[in-house]
Amino acid sequence: MADLFNTLFPHVASKLDELWISTLQTLYMMFVSGGIAFLFGIILGVTLIVTKQGGILENKSVFGILDRLINVFRSIPFVILLAALIPFSRFIVGTAIGTTGAIVPLVVGTVPFFSRQVESALSNVDNGLVEAAMSMGSSPLGIIFRVYLKESIPSLVRVSQITAISLIGLTAMAGAIGGGGLGDFAIRYGHQRGQTDVTYITIVVILLMVSVIQKGGNYIIRKTTH
Amino acid sequence: MIKLEHVSKTFERDGVSFKAVDDVSLEIKKGEIFGIIGFSGAGKSTLVRCINLLEIPDKGSVVSVDGLNLTALSPKDLRDARAGIGMIFQHFNLMPSRTVLENVIYPLSHKGIKKDEQRKRAFELLKRVDLESKANSYPSELSGGQKQRVAIARALASSPKVLLCDEATSALDPQTTHEILGLLKELNAELGITIVIITHEMAVVKDICSRVAVLENGHLVEQGSTFEVFANPKENITQNFVKAASNLSKAEHLSSDYPLICDLKPGEKFVRLSYRGPGVSEPLISLMTHRFNVTMNILYADVELVNNSPIGGTVGILSGRYEDVENALIYIAGKNVNVEVLKNG
Numbered sequence: 001m002a003d004l005f006n007t008l009f010p011h012v013a014s015k016l017d018e019l020w021i022s023t024l025q026t027l028y029m030m031f032v033s034g035g036i037a038f039l040f041g042i043i044l045g046v047t048l049i050v051t052k053q054g055g056i057l058e059n060k061s062v063f064g065i066l067d068r069l070i071n072v073f074r075s076i077p078f079v080i081l082l083a084a085l086i087p088f089s090r091f092i093v094g095t096a097i098g099t100t101g102a103i104v105p106l107v108v109g110t111v112p113f114f115s116r117q118v119e120s121a122l123s124n125v126d127n128g129l130v131e132a133a134m135s136m137g138s139s140p141l142g143i144i145f146r147v148y149l150k151e152s153i154p155s156l157v158r159v160s161q162i163t164a165i166s167l168i169g170l171t172a173m174a175g176a177i178g179g180g181g182l183g184d185f186a187i188r189y190g191h192q193r194g195q196t197d198v199t200y201i202t203i204v205v206i207l208l209m210v211s212v213i214q215k216g217g218n219y220i221i222r223k224t225t226h
Numbered sequence: 227m228i229k230l231e232h233v234s235k236t237f238e239r240d241g242v243s244f245k246a247v248d249d250v251s252l253e254i255k256k257g258e259i260f261g262i263i264g265f266s267g268a269g270k271s272t273l274v275r276c277i278n279l280l281e282i283p284d285k286g287s288v289v290s291v292d293g294l295n296l297t298a299l300s301p302k303d304l305r306d307a308r309a310g311i312g313m314i315f316q317h318f319n320l321m322p323s324r325t326v327l328e329n330v331i332y333p334l335s336h337k338g339i340k341k342d343e344q345r346k347r348a349f350e351l352l353k354r355v356d357l358e359s360k361a362n363s364y365p366s367e368l369s370g371g372q373k374q375r376v377a378i379a380r381a382l383a384s385s386p387k388v389l390l391c392d393e394a395t396s397a398l399d400p401q402t403t404h405e406i407l408g409l410l411k412e413l414n415a416e417l418g419i420t421i422v423i424i425t426h427e428m429a430v431v432k433d434i435c436s437r438v439a440v441l442e443n444g445h446l447v448e449q450g451s452t453f454e455v456f457a458n459p460k461e462n463i464t465q466n467f468v469k470a471a472s473n474l475s476k477a478e479h480l481s482s483d484y485p486l487i488c489d490l491k492p493g494e495k496f497v498r499l500s501y502r503g504p505g506v507s508e509p510l511i512s513l514m515t516h517r518f519n520v521t522m523n524i525l526y527a528d529v530e531l532v533n534n535s536p537i538g539g540t541v542g543i544l545s546g547r548y549e550d551v552e553n554a555l556i557y558i559a560g561k562n563v564n565v566e567v568l569k570n571g
Contacts, residue, residue, distance in 0.1 A: 128315060129321060150323060151321055153323065226322060
């Protein structure tokens with residue numbers, strides 16, 4: 001077994017520690033930026049739904065500004081965003097490099113995409129349910145939490161899966177600004193030193209992460225769909 | 227109990243405005259079952275939503291439960307007032323992610339009521355609608371009639387004084403419709419709850435409403451006791467509703483569809499006799515044929531009870547001597563029966 005591993009991945013055995021650290025760095029970026037992006041995405045997605053025409057808190061100007069802002073940020077390629085946000089990152093987290101420096105661009109890169117996904121998940125909630133809740137005297141806040149969010153848990157999980165998986169891709173790119181993580185690891189050894197087996201082992205680790213996200217999400221979806 | 231005064235509601239989409247409800251005034255009395263009938267697009271749903279202000283009228287005022295002027299309330303007070311007006315819908319609008327019990331608990335929670343108190347009350351309500359056994363099922367596992375009964379239980383949770391029914395039986399089959407209407411009648415009798423029913427089905431109004439209003443293009447064209455409106459429909463649209471609900475309208479097509487049956491001999495008359503008012507208890511046709519020595523070949527007879535009074539009539543061919551037939555018709559017209567001679571032989 002060990003022989004087979006050494007034959008298939010000759011350069012990996014000596015870097016197991018570094019592989020482990022890179023994996024933790026990727027997980028760190030995922031959880032911190034993912035957690036923050038989730039919160040902002042839900043807030044902005046809900047805001048879009050309730051302020052749009054016919055929404056429970058219809059507001060043309062709030063919707064118009066938010067809608068355009070999201071479109072602008074969605075159209076900036078992530079690699080350019082990384083560079084453009086360097087001063088902003090310094091201002092927010094005190095540094096623009098390393099895993100912590102990557103958090104700000106990761107959040108900014110994820111939130112617009114996720115907000116749109118949340119918006120579409122919530123727009124599938126039957127208007128009749130909102131109307132029924134209003135007829136029972138629910139407040140706008142009550143409708144947001146007890147109808148919109150509660151009734152769309154399966155779709156919210158589904159869009160979170162999609163976003164989390166695309167976030168893994170973004171964390172790999174963040175390696176470009178010295179962000180560390182698996183992307184950085186694969187580029188430094190696999191690409192720059194021609195140790196292709198290192199690239200492959202990185203792919204395996206990332207595949208594992210993706211399947212955990214898929215399996216876990218599907219489990220919650222199954223449990224919450226009736 | 228509920229008083230709408232000059233209520234109007236206009237919708238505007240893409241610069242085109244559409245008057246859904248146009249200057250409607252009506253009063254619904256405490257404890258009655260009031261029907262609002264109209265064809266689709268007449269503005270019924272908008273009108274019923276003006277009662278609990280799910281649609282805010284552009285003009286007019288809505289005075290509801292306990293003389294509260296809903297149109298003058300703050301958003302917070304309006305929400306509290308809405309809880310006192312139950313509502314059920316055509317498509318039930320149950321929350322699919324919640325069990326039957328949790329659906330009924332919805333209006334009870336976040337109101338400072340203890341959890342076990344909420345459950346107890348919800349169970350009582352489910353028992354009321356005969357669905358205790360389904361407490362832990364999800365709405366997707368229920369039939370249409372069961373879903374509507376859960377919706378009724380949910381609407382009753384906050385002990386409302388008024389129940390609004392927006393096409394509540396339109397998605398149900400006739401048998402289930404009958405059951406749901408029976409349940410509503412029962413609740414009306416036992417709890418004294420005022421019920422407002424929106425429908426396009428005359429059968430529903432006929433079955434349970436004591437008074438009815440007819441809506442056309444956002445206007446209220448006719449209103450009164452169900453019997454009055456049925457027996458003497460004044461407006462065209464009301465006549466259409468009445469005809470649609472009765473077999474007597476077939477008489478018009480009879481002479482063209484079945485010419486042989488209506489092949490009248492000289493002196494015979496093809497007539498439609500319809501009851502005009504309450505209190506038809508005499509065997510009129512039998513008396514008439516005896517007294518005037520005429521015969522009546524009955525082709526159709528359709529009599530229904532509306533609020534315990536018969537409504538409807540008879541279509542047939544009257545034959546006998548010319549004078550006898552004339553006198554028979556004068557006699558029967560004098561008995562509060564509307565006589566129409568559709569064809570002379």
